[in-house]
Amino acid sequence: MPFAAHGDIIATYHRSYLILTGDWHVSFHYLSPSLFFTICQIVQALFLVLCNHLLPLRDLLYWKDSVLASAAFWLNIFIRNQYAHRALFLFKLPYLIFDLATAVVLFYLFERKEERTIALKFWMINPIGIFAVYVFGRYETIPIFLVVLSLYCAKTNKRFFSFLLLGMVAMEQYYGLMFLPVYLAILGRNFRERLSFLIVGSIVVIRDLVVGSSVVVGRTFLESPFFNYLLAMRLDVTGQQIYVFVLTYVLLTLYWIHTCGKEFSDLWKFALAALLVFYATCSFHPNYFAWFTPFLAIAIAKYPELRKLHLLQVLCFVFYTFYWKRPLAGWLFASVDPSFFLKLLSPAELIDFFYPSSTIISVFRTILSGISLYMVLILARSREGR
Amino acid sequence: MRRRILAMIISATISLGIVFNINVYVEDIVQDHSEKPIEGIYGTRSVGQIFVAHEDGLSGIAVFFATYGRVNTESMIFKLRSGAELETDIVSLVINARSIRDNQYYGFFFDEIRDSKGKIYYFFLQSPNSTEGNAISAWYSSADVYGEGSAYVGHKPIAGDLCFKTYCRRALSDVLKNLYPRILSDKVFFGTYFSSITVIVLLLVRYMTSRRSH
DSSP: OOSOOOHHHHHHHHHHHHHHHTHHHHHOTTBOGGGTOOHHHHHHHHHHHHHTTTSOHHHHHOOSSOOSOOHHIIIIIITTSTTHHHHHHHHHHHHHHHHHHHHHHHHHHOSSHHHHHHHHHHHHHOHHHIIIIIISOOOTHHHHHHHHHHHHHHHTTOHHHHHHHHHHHHHHOGGGGGGHHHHHHHHOOSHHHHHHHHHHHTHHHHHHHHHHHSSSBOOOGGGSHHHHHHTSSEEEETTEEEEHHHHHHHHHHHHHHHTOOOOHHHHHHHHHHHHHHHHHHSOOOGGGGGTTHHHHHHHHHHOTTHHHHHHHHHHHHHHHGGGGOGGGTGGGGTTTOHHHHTTBOOHHHHHHTTSOHHHHHHHHHHHHHHHHHHHHHHHHHHHHTO | OHHHHHHHHHHHHHHHHHHHTOEEEEEEEEEOOOSEEOSOOOTTOOEEEEEEOOSSOEEEEEEEEEOTTSOOOSEEEEEEEESTTSOEEEEEEEEEGGGOOTTEEEEEEEEEETTOTTOEEEEEEEOTTOBTTBOOEEEEESSOOOTTOOEEETTEEOSSEEOEEEEEEEETHHHHHHHHHHHHHTHHHHHHHHHHHHHHHHHHHHHHHHHHHO
16 A cells, blocks of 8 residues: 555645645636545545644645646655655555445445345455555545445435435546436436436536636536547547447436336446446546446346456456556556666566557457446346346 | 465465566666668668666667568668677577567567676667668667767767667566665654554454354
8 A cells, every 4th residue: 555656646635735735726726626626635635634744745745836647746756755655555544444434335235144245355355446546546435435325325215315425426526427317217206306306416517517607727527538538439420420438328328217117226237337338438547447346346246247257357457557558557666666666667568579569458458348348238138137 | 274374374475485586677778769760771781879788687678660661571680799899799689670560669688688787888780681672770869869879870880879778687676675775764654554464464364263263
């Protein structure tokens, strides 16, 4: 935990530090507060209050004129600081707390002891989650906790809170919006209820409307890289574009709603299927791959045939990370020995000496898509068979 | 159960020993500026570069090649020289130009030169059987972007440098040597961290042992 991190963790903690000191308003008054006041960054800022006496926060987290990740700061200043390892450990501690909280909620999602044990074991040792959170250093456990809690609220019939939590997830990571249609179809009892839940669940849209219509510089859903990832795979039809993700997502949603059984399992199965379609048809950052792990934990407990498929997914994912070359290879461990890891060749560079690495990586990327779509098929068939 | 735990500890120790003895390639010199390919490498026209190794364990040199978008068929000789007059061949490799891809690095790897640090080396490429129209070239920069040597054509220095990288081999155990002083620089944290890890592992072992005996 204290030996690895990507520059992203420093960037998000930098923004949290700006919240803590109030510098966000002084130095970045032209930026929208929505860039700073996200749930994860607020949680991190609160945690920094506790770390104030344990770490030289200004030396570790402050640079001028940018709120984004600075590779130069990460590799030349942060990792060479005497307290870098201590900082990395403490910065990941809130993620561990949310990780454990997610395990507790997952525990209560199951009635059968055997299923519960399998799901918890999977949750604890899943390499994707460990990589995304404790090696890469992203705050994914926080939105994941909210998603799982939302699922628990849906199960215990606290429907308003379920949508509220889903809305909070969408505020943090837009993928929360993907689940909304089926949540509404299953949990809403009439039009009025569905409308009110829709407003709560899509509160991020209201935020975006405010940001989009104001003079400050912000980033709405349509301007976010996530939106571009969704539309990355497209078919050209005499100059018109058909977006593959949108097409498959609409198909999936309509199928789920059309065959809706109003069962709790329909919620998590749809969430898992939607994310699998996303991984199959969109470009995504490696940390995004952690999003589906809680749903997969539930699925694997119930459908053991998914285990082997997931193992194959993990193997393909390892190759997928090669796309990012050194920042996702040796640089992750740069704090251990900068002189060694900054110069260490990435797997892609080594492959390049013999064969174009992009081809090899793309083959594994394609296999990953194939496996993900096959898993969607298994989930869809499991609904037909009940 | 105790035997199993003992076996696990022994196998973990052996695995760590093996892992830390693995040698990996680490970049040493990176000269990645280039604006055009140097002349074609054919006949008596060789192309090379002088450089000074910064690390021990020199074991590879990669050159950024141009194939002019065609398949070139003749063999290519790579030689590395050292010594006072740079006339002693210490590495000689032959490859076919077919295996070189356009606008990509090609790596020439050889046995590790253990005491390479601070020494001057000269590598060059020649292809006596190639002809104009069936020859590859290497990218270079006409500006003197690499201060510790220069490019050579026909064993004569020219202004500018080839686009090249050098690699040395380092054992993963080197990382431990460098991590040690870092650990000492924050004793309070690492003391707490390693003791906590030990306690957690011991509690886990105890839990597993008691569960098995039940």
